Amino acid sequence: MPPPLTKRKKTGELYVRTASVDAAIDRAAGLDLDAVIREARVDDRGAPGFMEPECLLHLVRSTRLDNSDDRFAQLFEILLDRVARSLKGSIRPSSLYDPEELRQEVADRFVDLLVEDRNQPGDGLDYFEVRFASALAALRIDVLRASGRLAAKEDHVEDMHDQEGQPLPALAKQLRQFSQAEGAEQEKEHFRNELLRAIDRLPDHERVAVTLVLKGHPIEGDDAETIAKLCGVSDRAIRYRLQKAYEKLRRELGEGR
Numbered sequence: 001m002p003p004p005l006t007k008r009k010k011t012g013e014l015y016v017r018t019a020s021v022d023a024a025i026d027r028a029a030g031l032d033l034d035a036v037i038r039e040a041r042v043d044d045r046g047a048p049g050f051m052e053p054e055c056l057l058h059l060v061r062s063t064r065l066d067n068s069d070d071r072f073a074q075l076f077e078i079l080l081d082r083v084a085r086s087l088k089g090s091i092r093p094s095s096l097y098d099p100e101e102l103r104q105e106v107a108d109r110f111v112d113l114l115v116e117d118r119n120q121p122g123d124g125l126d127y128f129e130v131r132f133a134s135a136l137a138a139l140r141i142d143v144l145r146a147s148g149r150l151a152a153k154e155d156h157v158e159d160m161h162d163q164e165g166q167p168l169p170a171l172a173k174q175l176r177q178f179s180q181a182e183g184a185e186q187e188k189e190h191f192r193n194e195l196l197r198a199i200d201r202l203p204d205h206e207r208v209a210v211t212l213v214l215k216g217h218p219i220e221g222d223d224a225e226t227i228a229k230l231c232g233v234s235d236r237a238i239r240y241r242l243q244k245a246y247e248k249l250r251r252e253l254g255e256g257r
Contacts, residue, residue: 021052028059036059061114080107083136086136101241217230219239
């Protein structure tokens with residue numbers, strides 16, 4: 001029998017897996033890795049041996065107990081593929097948001113939960129072991145709401161704010177100011193190199209958008225070479241993309257810069 005979950009409902013009751021999920025986990029525990037991988041890769045829910053996502057997630061989480069990186073990597077990849085396919089079906093094209101951006105953000109948020117759980121076990125993923133589809137839907141809704149708030153903000157990067165209402169650093173403006181500030185040329189060069197390395201570590205779609213900002217391209221408008229047009233996405237998607245990139249760069253470069 002798998003260990004009980006620790007997350008509690010508002011009523012104080014513990015979340016409990018369904019009997020079928022517990023049974024699937026017990027059955028999988030008796031299989032070797034090759035057999036588990038074969039069953040985890042079955043796509044058809046109605047096919048014999050199909051592994052419920054709640055069970056697959058539990059197996060991914062349990063790899064921290066045997067410290068098996070290889071087992072984790074294989075199961076993790078299969079689970080993320082399932083999440084990606086689910087999001088492709090649930091996040092449809094819309095004039096209100098860019099579907100690819102939102103799918104990636106939901107997937108990123110899910111990965112963050114997995115990494116956090118592996119590094120420091122908690123109850124952040126417990127509800128996913130009870131009702132995976134509902135938990136993923138709730139995560140999707142959170143991201144949709146966040147994207148709506150971001151899209152409603154000012155269009156200019158210099159005027160954008162983070163979730164706490166603090167101004168986000170506009171990198172183009174910041175870089176100019178830093179270059180003109182007093183100080184040793186060695187320090188300025190060090191900052192520029194730090195910035196470029198941080199930009200290189202961004203996901204491709206965010207790195208391209210930030211690079212175009214630094215090159216002076218407008219985010220949107222009638223110009224033929226706006227960032228949105230060059231990237232082939234909507235203005236809203238570019239604002240959202242830059243918001244995520246700026247948050248990451250600010251964390252890397254430090255709040256005090």
